[in-house]
């Protein structure tokens with residue numbers, strides 16, 4: 001930690017938040033709001049003379065209120081920067097006439113009540129999101145009585161209790177009466193793996209954290225009666241099973257089943273009722289103190305950062321990576337990387353591993369000092385553009401600028417363009433070329449596909465990241481499906497232009513399938529929303545023209561859904577068989593005049 | 596409307612149908628697919644090949660490109676998600692633009708999923724290859740752009756992850772701006788005493 005404070009190439013802003021980010025990969029501009037510390041960070045030697053004279057005493061949030069501190073304080077002994085900080089809302093002395101005792105006490109003159117918040121602008125080429133996590137607040141889980149009973153603590157509070165540098169100097173005592181407990185119960189999965197309260201996911205570290213705590217307790221207090229109530233013990237990491245075995249060998253009892261109720265006894269202890277999963281019998285255990293192994297939740301600022309940086313979140317609220325297997329530290333937006341728990345709950349080792357990977361990915365991007373843009377980007381044909389602004393409206397990356405008032409032609413920022421092709425599909429004047437997925441290239445494929453016996457074939461569009469990959473997965477799994485489907489790959493389903501569909505029907509396609517990533521999983525932020533809207537629009541037009549709308553199908557198939565892909569192919573083939581020769585002939589006739 | 600290529604000479608396309616050992620060859624009649632492809636307009640040469648991605652396979656395609664003056668290459672084999680980079684590099688190594696390569700997926704999307712119907716699978720492979728040829732015909736060379744870049748990184752959050760990322764970047768010679776909302780860096784780890792699995796102090 002101290003290396004960070006000293007490093008000549010690291011500029012550290014504490015008490016700071018990023019409030020706005022503009023620009024694109026290679027050149028982002030970040031606005032940072034640095035809140036006032038009221039203490040000169042560089043001059044302060046952390047002697048603590050100021051705190052001695054400060055008359056305000058407050059619970060110390062670092063110790064979860066288990067101890068107290070002054071209004072001017074050091075966050076914790078090893079803090080970086082080590083400088084003291086004033087909590088302005090607690091300090092009396094904003095007006096020196098009232099207090100300002102610390103100002104007099106500080107011989108170096110570090111304290112300045114007139115220091116104000118600063119706004120700083122920094123330009124960067126890459127961004128690493130390492131906003132960490134928050135811990136589940138178990139107050140809502142009334143059955144465990146947290147906050148109702150003082151001797152029910154969270155695992156985090158317990159960490160401070162057993163910490164040699166903590167409020168009790170490492171003596172484990174009950175908060176209510178400072179008595180050393182003879183027995184302690186740990187309750188696992190608090191706020192995790194529950195559809196009802198907290199998150200549905202496993203928080204990854206709480207099993208091991210509990211095992212660690214039991215070992216620390218057994219080291220200090222070999223006779224202590226320790227019970228752990230759990231659903232499963234997840235000790236899958238390197239060296240974890242050893243710790244679990246050691247804990248059991250030292251006499252810690254692991255009992256399967258989570259308590260249904262917790263009742264306080266007159267002595268300040270608890271009677272815990274646990275149903276035996278196998279027999280259904282309820283067993284009661286008496287314990288002096290309870291520790292709730294609380295889970296992790298996404299960091300409070302996740303949503304704000306997601307919006308600011310144009311990122312995506314999983315349904316759980318953690319940041320979504322570009323690919324769960326092959327790009328686990330990249331955001332879908334180029335130049336942004338994830339590290340640590342912000343991406344998903346994990347332990348220190350995994351956080352550090354991911355952080356090093358994120359740094360390597362950022363270096364890979366930056367080391368040449370210039371950036372190569374992927375040429376699969378869109379391009380505007382200026383003389384054909386009518387400056388309607390549609391492309392700028394649909395681009396998920398805000399990569400297109402067009403002045404609708406001044407009627408200047410649209411311009412694509414190729415560094416920002418991710419190549420989804422939505423703009424090219426939406427431009428009403430065909431003024432956009434989507435490189436490597438041009439209209440001609442795709443129409444050529446459609447025509448080749450339907451050149452012979454079109455009535456027997458299924459034309460299907462599949463996006464590169466989800467549905468095409470889902471079809472690959474069906475292949476890897478050797479799932480057998482009707483052999484008359486032919487896929488055309490586009491990078492995004494958003495590329496599928498209305499004219500491709502009409503061309504298909506005009507050339508005799510009985511049915512057409514458009515497939516892409518599930519809504520919310522789009523590789524191009526939310527380009528598939530436009531796919532959905534476009535298909536709805538075409539369905540209406542089909543109905544108006546007397547073409548059965550069912551003949552155009554839209555399906556979301558993820559990269560992992562080989563079975564769904566195969567099932568869809570069976571379903572579409574069944575649908576194809578309902579399309580009669582005269583129906584196809586009518587459609588071809590109907591569409592002729594427009595071509 | 597697109598940029599017209601009408602002034603340029605006809606494309607010269609080479610088509611390679613891969614057996615992938617028995618993976619494709621057992622189900623799809625690769626020789627027939629190659630024969631059909633050979634009759635398509637603009638195709639200069641079409642042949643089947645045991646393993647297109649192998650060193651000898653690539654060598655023979657490269658020799659063809661030079662000998663027949665090919666300017667487009669179609670490889671009918673596995674998924675482009677697997678070997679597109681391989682074959683792009685292959686064409687690039689003999690002076691072609693990597694974007695004039697096109698693939699037809701006759702393994703994941705064909706031989707593996709129609710194992711019980713070799714005739715239909717062969718018909719499908721012929722179609723997929725024909726589609727790839729027609730697409731290849733209109734492919735154009737593409738060049739990446741270069742833009743200037745600011746070699747600095749913004750790290751949001753000063754927990755153990757942010758600290759590690761910042762130090763790795765800074766030690767590699769890149770500037771870092773580390774932003775932490777609390778008065779000190781350290782994050783959750785700073786509150787822990789001993790940490791698993793080493794059971795030693797966290798900071």
Ligand SMILES: Cc1cc2nc3c(=O)[nH]c(=O)nc-3n(C[C@H](O)[C@H](O)[C@H](O)COP(=O)(O)OP(=O)(O)OC[C@H]3O[C@@H](n4cnc5c(N)ncnc54)[C@H](O)[C@@H]3O)c2cc1C
Pocket residue numbers: 016017018130131132133134135155156159205209212296299301305339340341342346347348349351751752753754755756757774775776777780781782783784787789790791792
């Ligand atoms: C009770 C408990 C015990 C644990 N015990 C262990 C253990 O023994 N061994 C182990 O390996 N792991 C343990 N872990 C897990 C460990 O704490 C995490 O793996 C690690 O802290 C993750 O680091 P991080 O940097 O991703 O997140 P954090 O430590 O949460 O750090 C994130 C930092 O980002 C800051 N931040 C957040 N949002 C913003 C923003 N918008 N702008 C600026 N800054 C922001 C936060 O203030 C914080 O400083 C434990 C976790 C818990 C909850």
Ligand code: SF4
Pocket residue numbers: 188189190192193201202203204205206207208232233234293295
């Ligand atoms: S790590 Fe253990 S306690 Fe935590 S959520 Fe997963 S199973 Fe439950």
Ligand code: SF4
Pocket residue numbers: 380384385386387388389390391392402409410426427428429430431432
């Ligand atoms: S949608 Fe087409 S016409 Fe409209 S501004 Fe964009 S490029 Fe120009």
Ligand code: SF4
Pocket residue numbers: 377378394395396397398399400412416417418419420421422423424434
């Ligand atoms: S291709 Fe997609 S990302 Fe690129 S400019 Fe068009 S809409 Fe935006």
